[in-house]
Amino acid sequence: MSETRYYTQEGLQRLKNELEELMLRERPKISQMIAEARDKGDLSENAEYDAAKDAQGMLELKISQLQELIMNARVIDESKMDNSKVLLLSKVKIKNLKNGASMLYVIVPEKEADLKQGKISVNSPIAKGLLGKSVGDQAEIQVPAGKMTFEIIEISR
Helix, strand or coil, X not given: CCCCEEECHHHHHHHHHHHHHHHHHHHHHHHHHHHHHHCCCCHHHCHXXXXXXXXXXXXXXXXXXHHHHHHXXXXXXXXXXXXXXXXXXXXXXXXXCCCCCEEEEEEECHHHCEHHHCEEECCCXXXXXXXXXXXXXXXXXXXXXXXXXXXXXXXXX
């Protein structure tokens, strides 16, 4: 039994698009590679055929994993979420009390994290330290560089 994973509508759509790409474009390419390798003669000594069959096995595994993820995915309904506390999908503006630097993060499901876009995983140390806190609260968070103290300035969606 697979575990339920939560996604934004955008994140789930990305998974569906990736699955469609693999099934509609990559599968036929690999089938064509296998057919071409098979046409070259003796399969027992055909490295090209073996490589194509291996690629097909890897592709089918990835397709199967994506199908399972999508089947067990749940979309998060942001309209029913509380804005007074830091939760999944919250935009949180925090201030580092040591150096005064402000940062804005969106707390997202693990598979949607992208630090360049300011999206941090709900499983990251900073997100774990912020979850459940309200505006004005301070969070002391253990990060690889040591303990840091942040103040929550703003929470939004």
